[in-house]
């Protein structure tokens with residue numbers, strides 16, 4: 001970690017365990033070939049919620065060296081296995097341009113010909129502003145490619161706090177001044193203890209607030225990722241934590257909140273606990289409860305609440321009883337809410353499953 005970066009000493013035992021699990025998984029991984037280095041991890045277009053309307057997202061996941069926090073002695077965050085997609089070592093920046101171009105050239109005609117408006121998300125499973133992952137030249141290249149495409153209305157990148165500074169914000173704003181910009185930050189929870197001792201995030205809420213203010217002063221939006229059900233919390237504890245985070249973040253006027261239910265990723269501490277039956281991903285019922293208790297329809301005029309769970313409806317992702325009807329109903333209900341931002345849709349489950357009784361009993365124990 002750089003000397004002046006925002007940094008919290010991790011719990012030594014926890015970070016040691018996270019690091020050794022991660023290294024074991026990385027050893028089992030196949031070496032990436034030349035073609036994989038020239039292609040992004042993935043890219044897609046699908047329906048999404050834009051600030052004022054339903055539109056489409058164009059997401060590109062670039063393959064970089066990997067998140068510096070994950071590669072550091074801290075071991076990284078306890079639920080995050082994204083390092084498995086990264087190179088782990090320096091990658092020629094021209095290859096990152098190639099990756100971007102591959103996805104961009106593949107989809108740009110479809111986007112330009114589309115009547116929908118778009119949000120473009122450039123992710124790298126780490127920090128877009130970390131020069132060790134993506135350098136300034138590549139960032140500028142990406143901004144220039146996107147700047148003049150009229151129906152791309154919104155631009156989102158992700159970064160840890162320590163890489164967000166005035167210079168980077170100004171560069172972004174100057175080059176994309178016609179678009180609404182958001183920086184997505186993995187705050188996970190507003191609770192410093194849970195964030196640093198259960199998630200091993202190495203980040204303080206105070207520092208988040210400073211960055212939030214800096215973004216506001218530069219007319220850049222902030223999207224916050226919240227983690228639903230970090231390890232070492234039971235279902236009820238997770239609900240309480242998430243409600244507490246959302247209500248407080250709404251008061252702070254963040255622009256978008258993305259609730260991310262934990263999914264079990266390879267080589268993580270969460271996977272280790274899961275394989276020992278010491279962790280279960282959250283239930284859909286918990287997510288719906290969080291949304292209903294923490295947000296009002298009035299709030300949704302000023303904040304966008306989204307959730308697009310990975311692995312949803314499977315054992316390793318958010319799920320109820322795994323009955324297909326039960327999972328599909330929950331998935332559809334969540335999707336409809338996110339696209340419409342209409343809370344009443346959360347009460348309109350087309351299928352009431354009997355697993356809700358089991359859930360009500362279990363939520364205080366697991």
Ligand code: SF4
Pocket residue numbers: 067068069070076077080081082125126160186201
């Ligand atoms: S969650 Fe984000 S900060 Fe944490 S290890 Fe993963 S990429 Fe890095």
Ligand SMILES: [Zn+2]
Pocket residue numbers: 320321322323326327353354355356
């Ligand atoms: Zn069910």
